[in-house]
Amino acid sequence: MKQYVIIGNGVAAAGCIEGIRSVDSEGAITVVSKENHAVYCRPLISYYLQGKTDLQRMNYRSSDFYETMNCRVLYGKEAIKIDSAANHVLLNDGTTLPCDRVCIATGSSPFVPAFAGLETVEKKFSFMTIDDTLALEQAVNANSHVLIVGAGLIGLKCAEGLRDRVASITVCDLADRILSSILDKECAAVMQKHLEENGIRFMLGDSAERFEGNTAVMKSGKRVVFDVLVLAVGVRANTDLAKALGAEVNRGIIVDSHMQTTSPHIYAAGDCTEGEDISLGKRRVLALLPNAYMQGHCAGVNMAGGSAVFNKAIAMNSIGFFGLHAMTAGCYFSGEEGGEMYEQTGDGTLKRLFTKDGLLTGFILIGNVDRAGIYTSLIREKTNLDTIDFEMLKKVTTMAAFSGKSRREKLGGVV
Amino acid sequence: MKRVYVNEQWCLGCHLCEYNCAFANSGEADMVKALKGKPIYPRIKVEGTELVNFAVSCRHCTDPMCVKSCIAGALSKHDGAVCIDHSKCVGCFTCILVCPYGALSQGETGAIQKCELCLENACGEPACVKGCPNGAIVYEERDTL
């Protein structure tokens, strides 16, 4: 009977469990969970603040999930070392777990720059976990003035979640635009305007330099008074275990298309990994939920002796604020890089499609996101745009743009 | 497993399937009461050009991207069918972003909706199939390609 140890208890871990069990119903699975919560999906925490979900419904799987999957979960434990020679994992309480296969699914942690005077701030939070969220919820009230450092996905989702609970929200970011990792300048402006209309204040191209109690002193010299500080500057992949093991690590743990690290029998999945982004043609950390699950599942299948490949990773995000949705995927190559862009604007909508070498490499949709997956699949499948009616597809996402034969194959069989 | 398939040779683009779908999932006993004077939210969509029409609904993939991508664990497979727990859906639309067929859409309440083969409503069999005037939509078992 194989012994599996999964370090981490997020969505990649859940994928890994389901992957293992799709092949091996016998082996012993032990999950090492730092958080005292059954698996949940971290992006839900902003929806929790908005009241769109609650702690019960946030559970990623049903309450009998671990039982059904025949898994042991060690809550509140941390793995501190993987001894691959001795085939065991050492925990922070000194116990060891025997293992044949290990999956590192440790995710990422908030990156907190060394702000001067940060220690003088009374109410400061990260926004990653349920515990962060519950603490933040306790700290705010209708009179709170919140300063969020970081106008990325986490910072802005936090802003959306808090908006109806507090008096004011200011978001600052050193970048000159919001969501700089996924939106280009014009698209970012559209989203920013919408967020501003919904009461979020921005200070862009400017960020906190130091803190003096409840005042942030900005790089520009401006001073922002706040009650509650949320630090959402960025995240870093948790790679220490892999590093210590001697596995290759860059910004994330390097994995191949089987989710195997460079150390034998050690796999990794989720936000802690760095794998190939097929739209970019390079390795990068893709801290995205769909990838986490699919990587986890792939790792699980391979750990259990099955054969699975995950080689279709691309960056993609679906994100909405106050009713305005944006979807992005892939890469946006500029003209200098040989890319081309098609743009379509409409009533409150914006669409940008990025192509290069006869392939769709990326897109940004704001407002109308209907059937965006058709575009996503073109990127993932690297569909040659000459084989479809891309002119039609530019205007409207429809299966009609595919040739009759390929459409009948796609829709007419078992998929 | 039985799935809903559309034979585009016989699809007239009449859009009746969309109305039958919206009606079947409305919980109302009368179509007029269910649909009159409001936008409809069908889980099957007629698409096409001047020459060809077809309707698209959930393919109930063997390996569904939407289920794997759902951040809330609201989508799952039961007996082969991809089902949605509306109470868990937070409306992040990640499933819309990943479904290669465009088969999921935003429902009336803001949560995602998709074809559940009329297993969850009073219709008992897919309403789109039952109501197709030209036999273009079928509910049948097909072999894996």
Next chain:
Amino acid sequence: MSVDFIYPEFEVVRNDSRCIACRVCERQCANEVHSFDPKQGSILSDERKCVNCQRCVSLCPTRALKIVKSNCTLRENANWKDDTIKEVYKQAASGGVLLSSMGNPKEFPVYWDKILINASQVTNPSIDPLREPMETRVFLGKKPDRITRDQNGNIRCKLPPQLELSMPVMFSAMSYGSISYNAHASLARAATELGICYNTGEGGLHEDFYAYGPNTIVQVASGRFGVHKDYLDAGAAIEIKMGQGAKPGIGGHLPGAKIIGDVSRTRMVPEGSDAISPAPHHDIYSIEDLRQLVYSLKEATQYQKPIIVKVAAVHNIAAIASGVARSGADIIAIDGFRGGTGAAPTRIRDNVGIPIELALAAVDQRLRDEGIRNNVSLVAGGSIRCASDVVKAIALGADACYIATAALLALGCHLCRTCQSGKCNWGIATQRPELVKRLNPDMGAQRLVNLLTAWKHEIKELLGGMGINSIEALKGNRLMLRGIGLNEKELEILGISHAGE
């Protein structure tokens, strides 16, 4: 408005409390009666364009639509009826011959409805077709007058070619061109499944349908369109069309606009040129000439296939049939004046020819009188509407019946009688691809099979009631019929007694 104005014949009645503005009616009407008004969010209807084909009514999911006859009333009288007056207006405006479709709609007597069928009581037992065998099979073709033996005393069994049918009904001629590919596919598949025959009409045989050859009658008409060796070889029988009940004495005209693509290829007529079938066969001016064509076709097909000669029921039909029976033809098909058409001059359709009931009785009697009834089988067509019409036709002397209008109804036709427009909303009498696809042959064939399966049951029930267990035993058995409300002359021609006699 001007003197030309004719108030629309139909009114589209929309129940706004039920209409959900789904726009199905708008999408389904090739006549563009319905349109969506985005400002009002409602549907408008222009009844001037409505032909009352009922497509929108049938597909409206909330039953919000109905079409009613307009009650805008001309000052008609028994002599100047509404139709008659309007036709004058139309011709005064256009100067043209009026065209119509489907069969004669006028109030001529329908003799089928004045004939009643017998049943057994007490002195002879009726038969329960669910418990006892009942033969509905018929064989069409020349039959020997008497049994003959060879020198060894064995019966000579070799018969001239016969057309075997599982029941005495066939689909009569409708050309590919006048009806759609899918209509033909439906007829061909249904005929094959039922073990009967359908008929190509004068449109040739599409290459896709050669597979149904054993259940196909291929027609040779005055235009000879689509006729070639393979075509003749493909069919189970060959029909020479001399006339058609709806338009005796005149030919046909398929406009060049409809001669496109497959229709052009199948007819062997260049695209865009009119396909004109002459009124007569220009090589047939006598029975002797007809005999030449009959034997040419037999020769071309190695005497393997029965030859049908189809004639319209006209005044001297008995004498004509007598001649045809001597021409070498194996089967005579007689088409009554109520038979349908894709397009005919209104005046001809409504005024030329005679009822099939009288023609059939007269022909059967004449051939018997002349001792040549076994030379040919008789097929009666021209508005056979139901199983009892079939039974009555057989008792009057038919070997089998041709049906077409009933078959089209089964395919969805609502008898709007505007086939000539080419915009058939049911996908039958049209070549427009977006309309043709409305007839799914899977459904069409099944509905035809259903219809004739039902008729077969009814025929068996009627036969059983009479104590008869085969079609053969009913053939020409006029004792099984009685007339009602008929005069002496009509009874004499029909060869039946009055009810009560």
